[in-house]
Amino acid sequence: MYPEHFRYTKEHEWVLVEGDTATIGITDHAQQELGDIVYVDLPKVGAKLEQGASLGSVESVKAVSDIYAPVSGEVTEVNATLADKPETLNRDPHGAAWLAKVKLSNPADAEGLLSAADYETYIGAEK
Amino acid sequence: MPDVPPLRATPLNSVHRALGARMVDFGGWDMPVQYSGIVDEHRAVRTAAGLFDVSHMGEIEIRGPEAEKLAEYVTTNAVSRLQAGQVHYSALLYDHGGFVDDILVHKVAEDHYFLCVNASNQDKDFAHISSHNRFDATVENAGARYAQIALQGPQARATLQKLTPVNLTAIRYYWFADGEVSGCPARIAHTGYTGEDGYEIYIPPADAVRLWNELHEAGRESGVKPVGLGARNTLRLEAKMALYGHEIDASISPLEADLAWIVKFDKGDFLGRDALLKQKESGLRRKLAGFEMRGRGVARDGYEVLWNGAPAGWVTSGSPSPTLNKNIGLCYLPAEEAQPGTPIQVMIRNQPVDAVTVETPFYKRAK
DSSP states (O other), X not given: OOOTTXXXXXXXXEEEXXXXXXXXXXXXXXXXXXXXXXXXXXXXXXXXXXXXXXXXXXXXXXXXXXXXXXSOEEEEEEOTHHHHOTTHHHHOTTTXXXXXXXXXXXXXXXXXXXXXXXXHHHHHHHO | OOOOOOOBOOTTHHHHHHTTOEEEEETXXXXXXXXXXXXXXXXXHHHSEXXXXXXXXXXXXXXXXXXXXXXHHHBSSOGGGOOTTBEEEEEEEOTTSOEEEEEEEEEEETTEEEEEEXXXXXXXXXXXXXXTOOSSOEEEEOGGGOEEEEEESTTHHHHHHTTOSSOGGGSOTTBEEEEEETTEEEEEEOOOSSSSSEEEEEEOGGGHHHHHHHHHHHHGGGTEEEOOHHHHHHHHHHTTOOOBTTTBSXXXXXXXXXXXXXXXXXXXXXXXXXXXXXXXXXOOSEEEEEEEESSSSOOOTTOEEEETTEEEEEEEEEEEETTTTEEEEEEEEEGGGOSTTOEEEEEETTEEEEEEEEOSOSOOOOO
């Protein structure tokens, strides 16, 4: 369920680091908790993200929730398909519904995040 | 550490868990918020039917030679105009005209009225009615004697008819019949909280699991699904039905809540009458209005509403509407601005977003 090569936050974001680029998304657990997603607010290309700060929000029928940057860096690409099809986040949160790609300002940022096994333990304990 | 009382469970709690429902604390009750998803469940009710566990709702019974007098005094609608077997929507008010609760009053007999009240208000309602009982009548807080299952949607009648000898076609809208459903004694009310045709069925708690499963099975081929509190809220909002704690509470009067139709001033004295008359004569300061978002965003309960750029009210309920594919809501506005067509703004996460007041209900089923 939770890809081994991703890193995870306690706020339920995932990050995939490849060289100096990171892809960011929200976890399957997050989409399940939110339910039917109707809006995703993403940063603009060029925006500077700071680890732990809000980068946007995701809104479901019943609630709105902040998305926090799992790493610091500059946004190089955002997933524009989510504007028209936010429900992709419910179907494929770890794949097609990635949120943004960033150029890492500190490649070590992801090292302090949770492994897949630790994240699964964390959400198991949260229940 | 303050003592936190344990959550109360309905007789159907294990059924919800077996169905994989997400459970939440709803006013002290452990209730299902969703099963397959709010939008999916919402659409099932609009197109087929939904099965709801509403056993947390309270029941209060008023009996005795002066049952009608007590019911007439503590509620706003005209109890004396009900016939046996008839139901109406009504309100319990404080002297100052604010809501104790909104309720359904069922006339069982001249000397017996059956009230369905909100779960979290039932003890308060019971105490309130009892404290004004200077009549030859008894008041019973009867919630523990009833489970309640609602079956709502265009397939509700055909589904329920499979399990009951009671001729459902003969029960008019907002009437009820006492009979049996699948051999279990049941009060079958042609009422609901979704804007669809449907029934609310009061049964002994011991029969709830069997009846739920039989109704679910009877409706399976026509698409009947279990529905949680999440979709119950979006359904009632589309139908502009009030929810206690949102559109109405102790600080709001039925006139402000656009519920003047449940207040019968000509019926004689009742609790809150003088305050409402005064409010009517001096003019309402605020009134409930429906709105649609024009800008991007969902208005949520408690968000500030601006008119002419200045704070003018607040959102009482707001959500995406699965039926209309719009973001809708209800809000309080100065009475003179509450008519349809007023441009307003809703403060969404510190940004003013455009909206406009509209006609309500947002959704009305084809008859």
